[in-house]
Amino acid sequence: MACRWFVGRGGLLLLILASSCGPEGPPVAISSHGWPIINGQFDNRQDHRAVVALYFEEGGGAGMCTGTMITRRVVLTAGHCAQGALDSYYVIFGSSVSSSTYRLVNDRWVHPQYDGQNIRNDIALLRLSSDAPSDVVPIPHLPHSLAITQADVSNQTPLDFVGFGMTDPNDDNSSGTKMMFTDHLNWVCTNSYGCNWPNPATSKDICQDQSPSGLCSGDSGGPAIVQRGGAYYVAGVASYVGQNCDHFGCNTKVDEYEQDINDFIGGVLGAHCQGAGDCDSGYCVDGVCCEGTCTGNCKACNVPGQEGYCVVVPDGTECDDGNQCNGVDTCQQGVCTRGQVPDCTSDNPCQTGSCDPATGCVYQPVADGTSCSNGRFCDGQETCRDGVCRPAAQVPDCNDNNPCTEDSCSSAAGACLHQPVADGTSCGGGLCGVQVCQGGSCISQETNNCDDQNPCTKDWCNPDTGCEHSGLPEGYACGECMMCLQQQCVEAPDCRVTTGSCGCSAGGSAGRGILLLVLGVVLGALRRKHGKP
Numbered sequence: 001m002a003c004r005w006f007v008g009r010g011g012l013l014l015l016i017l018a019s020s021c022g023p024e025g026p027p028v029a030i031s032s033h034g035w036p037i038i039n040g041q042f043d044n045r046q047d048h049r050a051v052v053a054l055y056f057e058e059g060g061g062a063g064m065c066t067g068t069m070i071t072r073r074v075v076l077t078a079g080h081c082a083q084g085a086l087d088s089y090y091v092i093f094g095s096s097v098s099s100s101t102y103r104l105v106n107d108r109w110v111h112p113q114y115d116g117q118n119i120r121n122d123i124a125l126l127r128l129s130s131d132a133p134s135d136v137v138p139i140p141h142l143p144h145s146l147a148i149t150q151a152d153v154s155n156q157t158p159l160d161f162v163g164f165g166m167t168d169p170n171d172d173n174s175s176g177t178k179m180m181f182t183d184h185l186n187w188v189c190t191n192s193y194g195c196n197w198p199n200p201a202t203s204k205d206i207c208q209d210q211s212p213s214g215l216c217s218g219d220s221g222g223p224a225i226v227q228r229g230g231a232y233y234v235a236g237v238a239s240y241v242g243q244n245c246d247h248f249g250c251n252t253k254v255d256e257y258e259q260d261i262n263d264f265i266g267g268v269l270g271a272h273c274q275g276a277g278d279c280d281s282g283y284c285v286d287g288v289c290c291e292g293t294c295t296g297n298c299k300a301c302n303v304p305g306q307e308g309y310c311v312v313v314p315d316g317t318e319c320d321d322g323n324q325c326n327g328v329d330t331c332q333q334g335v336c337t338r339g340q341v342p343d344c345t346s347d348n349p350c351q352t353g354s355c356d357p358a359t360g361c362v363y364q365p366v367a368d369g370t371s372c373s374n375g376r377f378c379d380g381q382e383t384c385r386d387g388v389c390r391p392a393a394q395v396p397d398c399n400d401n402n403p404c405t406e407d408s409c410s411s412a413a414g415a416c417l418h419q420p421v422a423d424g425t426s427c428g429g430g431l432c433g434v435q436v437c438q439g440g441s442c443i444s445q446e447t448n449n450c451d452d453q454n455p456c457t458k459d460w461c462n463p464d465t466g467c468e469h470s471g472l473p474e475g476y477a478c479g480e481c482m483m484c485l486q487q488q489c490v491e492a493p494d495c496r497v498t499t500g501s502c503g504c505s506a507g508g509s510a511g512r513g514i515l516l517l518v519l520g521v522v523l524g525a526l527r528r529k530h531g532k533p
Contacts, residue, residue, distance in 0.1 A: 040179035046137075052093055054075070054092075073128045081124060082108050083116075091105065138305055139234050143255060187248075208249055210242070266280075269288075350388055375411075
């Protein structure tokens, strides 16, 4: 079968593959053998079944491109692949164009500013006359919020390139089998003038260097698939390559056309919606047009790749069984399964925790006065008030009022400690002398002698006032044949000295003197006995 390339601006090769004959009835293989995508590998992946071959009549002949099902009925492809007669398109499912599973097309959209000569806005959409086979999971188009940027070049983000095109630019028959290769981008062209040589790409293109693998004719419209957040998206649509499929291969940057794509998808299943009136089905569920009401905790209509169909969500997706005491519920094989029961134990000793099915963990204050001691003896006894642990009103007083000890509080020992200071440490003093510590006690060391040399006075020292003297009783014996009179030691009247004694004559004043003398002696003895002056 003779094939030809379409040549665009500057000799760039559009990746359409054309033959001199068109199909009659269901499409047939362009070639019985061949390995498209240069240095690629055969692609029979289940998640790539959305990549389809496009077979159509054009200019008296037939052409072949590649496309991707982005919904159950919409194919995303290149603008230069959508120039044929509408009723001549066959969308072929499977790993080879020889497959007998296909759909017809009844509507299309080509970007209104598509420029085939300068290869700009090379993007188009085809709508099938009926849904894709049930085992085909659409690959959604990449939204602008997840756009390809220069960071993907720097980080060498891997992309899968898939197509039915040629593997040998010199062999027209080396096409018709789905192939793929994985590579990273080398250029992201978003400026109005595109990228510079060696990659003369137009604006809104993403390109790779065709090494070690690359695109070729027939791969036009095929996807560059990127993974974002665990889901796959069509990030690029194969558009053109350099001469002989060498040096560079460029894809139209899909996220730049998000609104155009959404507008064409419209009310079909999987289209974005805000209300039931936006959808042909009459059901807007989870933000997309859905086939039905799609009820149940573990079913959704916006599962990536299956938008528009009520399907079981992936295991691990959060769900809600209405009982907050069951923890974070997750879907497991389509069933909302309770998670780990929340621990409502309160870290606050003045609150108690419990679980309310409607709201989850709730906390109530304990009774005021409840102990919330931190176990530190020296902090005293903390107690709860209004659900808050308050400091102790009184802490241990470890002052023993002894100047000869160092007082401290030990939580480890759970007691007050009193350590004696060094012996000889001053602990006070006064007018009578000094006080020093000895074995933890304060001992007075009097140095002030208060003796006034008067035998008729009692002498002592008061630390606050100094020496004090008080008179002895009248008649107090102050020596041999002497007695105290008005605090003076005088000779006792009518006394005479005899051997070893003092004798006085009897009668008269002498008798009274003797009586006073005797009374003085007795009184003095009594006072000395009781320690009084």
